[in-house]
Amino acid sequence: MTTEELYEHFLKNPIISTDTRNILPGCIFFALKGDHFNANEFAAQAIEKGASFAVIDEETHAVNDRCLLVNDVLITLQDLARHHRKQLNIPVIGLTGSNGKTTSKELVNAVLKERYKTFATFGNLNNHIGVPLSILSITSDVQIAVIEMGANHQKEIELLCTIAQPTHGIITNVGMAHLDGFGGFDGVKKGKAELYTYLKETRGYTFINRNNPYLLEMSAAAGLNKLIYYGTENGNSIKGTLKSSDPFIEVEWTNHDISSFVKTNLTGSYNFENILAAICIGDFFDIAPEEINNGLSNYQPKNNRSQLTKTENNTVICDFYNANPSSMAAALNNISTLTADQKTAILGDMFELGPESPLQHKLIVKQATESSLNQIIFIGKYFYAFKDEFNGIFFEAPAEAAAYLQKKQIKNNLILLKGSRGMKLEGLLQYL
Incomplete structure (x- = not known):
C-alpha cells in the first residue's frame, strides 16, 4: 500500500492508535514493534475492538482485507505524517532543548491560543513515534502548531525535522543531558543544532536567547539569517527583567519601548528564559501585550515540572x-x-x-x-x-x-x- 492510498483511508478515519488498550471506533491501528513487543500479533484484536484498519508489516497476521500490509509500520507512520504535514499550510514551530522543552511548549501554546486556533504536542510525545502522531493529530482548522522534539542521540532532530517540517524553530538551551547517547556535551550541541541546520536550508525563522553563548555560537555556525532575539539587554525584539521568583516568577518586559508586567504561576528562576521565549514568539505572531500576559498568567504548571x-x-x-x-x-x-x-x-x-x-x-x-x-x-x-x-x-x-x-x-x-x-x-x- 502506498502512502497516498493510506492517506485516503486516513482522511476518512483520522484517528491513529498504537495501543490496543486505547482503541477508538473508526481508528487506524499501527502495529509497531519494540524490543519486547510485536503489535502485529494484536492486529486482529484491534479490528475486533473497532479499528477500521490495522497497518501491519508481517503478512501472517493479515486476517482480512482490513489489515493493510506495508514494508515497515514505523516508516509508514512517519511517511504518512510527512504527507499530512505537506497538506497543512500553517506555521509550525519546532521546539527542542536539553531543559525546559515541555514547559516552553506549554507556555508558547498558552500565549498563541489567545488569538489563534493552536495545536501543541500532547504531553511529551516528542520522539520518532510521538512527533508523527502529533502531526497526524493536526486538524484542518488549526492555524499554528507547536511541535516538541526530543532527542538522545545525533541525527534524531534531523529526522524529526523531516516529519514536522518546521517553518519556525527554537532551541531552549543546551545542557548536560543524554550525554551517553550524544557522546558528551559537544555531541549535545551538534545534535540540537540539527534544528538550526534545517531552518537554514528551508529559510525558516529562528528564535534565540541572546544571553546563551552556546546558542549564539551554534546559530553562527549554522549560518542562520532569519533571527529573532530575546534576552535581558537592549537590542533584542523582547527585553525582559526577572523582578521576582520567590516563589512565583514575575517578569517585566519591553517591546518597541512599550513596557509590560506579568505575574505567573511558575516557580524556579530558570523558567524566566522559557517565559521570555513565549513572549518573543507571541510578539512575533502579532499577539498584543495584554493577550500575552493573559496567556502567561493563566497558565498552571502541571506534570510535576516546577x-x-x-x-x-x-x-x-x-x-x-x-x-x-x-x-x-x-x-x-x-x-x-x-x-x-x-x-x-x-x-x-x-x-x-x-x-x-x-x-x-x-x-x-x-x-x-x-x-x-x-x-x-x-x-x-x-x-x-x-x-x-x-x-x-x-x-x-x-x-x-x-x-x-x-x-x-x-x-x-x-x-x-x-x-x-x-x-x-x-x-x-x-x-x-
Whole structure:
C-alpha cells in the first residue's frame, strides 16, 4: 500500500492508535514493534475492538482485507505524517532543548491560543513515534502548531525535522543531558543544532536567547539569517527583567519601548528564559501585550515540572518528571534563593550520562552539601557511591527513603523533590 492510498483511508478515519488498550471506533491501528513487543500479533484484536484498519508489516497476521500490509509500520507512520504535514499550510514551530522543552511548549501554546486556533504536542510525545502522531493529530482548522522534539542521540532532530517540517524553530538551551547517547556535551550541541541546520536550508525563522553563548555560537555556525532575539539587554525584539521568583516568577518586559508586567504561576528562576521565549514568539505572531500576559498568567504548571504543591505538612517543589546535571544544578540554585525557615532537598539519580555519570553526580552532591539547605537526602546507586565522602543522608533505593520519611516525618519545610523519571520519586510525595 502506498502512502497516498493510506492517506485516503486516513482522511476518512483520522484517528491513529498504537495501543490496543486505547482503541477508538473508526481508528487506524499501527502495529509497531519494540524490543519486547510485536503489535502485529494484536492486529486482529484491534479490528475486533473497532479499528477500521490495522497497518501491519508481517503478512501472517493479515486476517482480512482490513489489515493493510506495508514494508515497515514505523516508516509508514512517519511517511504518512510527512504527507499530512505537506497538506497543512500553517506555521509550525519546532521546539527542542536539553531543559525546559515541555514547559516552553506549554507556555508558547498558552500565549498563541489567545488569538489563534493552536495545536501543541500532547504531553511529551516528542520522539520518532510521538512527533508523527502529533502531526497526524493536526486538524484542518488549526492555524499554528507547536511541535516538541526530543532527542538522545545525533541525527534524531534531523529526522524529526523531516516529519514536522518546521517553518519556525527554537532551541531552549543546551545542557548536560543524554550525554551517553550524544557522546558528551559537544555531541549535545551538534545534535540540537540539527534544528538550526534545517531552518537554514528551508529559510525558516529562528528564535534565540541572546544571553546563551552556546546558542549564539551554534546559530553562527549554522549560518542562520532569519533571527529573532530575546534576552535581558537592549537590542533584542523582547527585553525582559526577572523582578521576582520567590516563589512565583514575575517578569517585566519591553517591546518597541512599550513596557509590560506579568505575574505567573511558575516557580524556579530558570523558567524566566522559557517565559521570555513565549513572549518573543507571541510578539512575533502579532499577539498584543495584554493577550500575552493573559496567556502567561493563566497558565498552571502541571506534570510535576516546577510545580509548587502544598501538602498537609510542607511545601514541595515537585520537579521529578526528569533530571540531568544542568537542570539539577539550576533547581538547587533556585531553592537556595527562596525564602523559608527550613529547606530540604530530596534528590534522585540522573540517568543516561554514560562515562560522565560519576563526575556529574559528585558535582551535584558537592553543590548540594555546600549550599544553605538544612537537610539533603540522596537516593540511588550513583549518589550512594559518595556516602562516605560527603555529609548528607544516602539511600540506595527509593523504598529505603520512603521507609525513612515515613518514620521520621519532615514538617514545615520547603522541599525540592527532583530526580530522573526512572527513579519514580512521585512515590515519596505521600510521606511529605
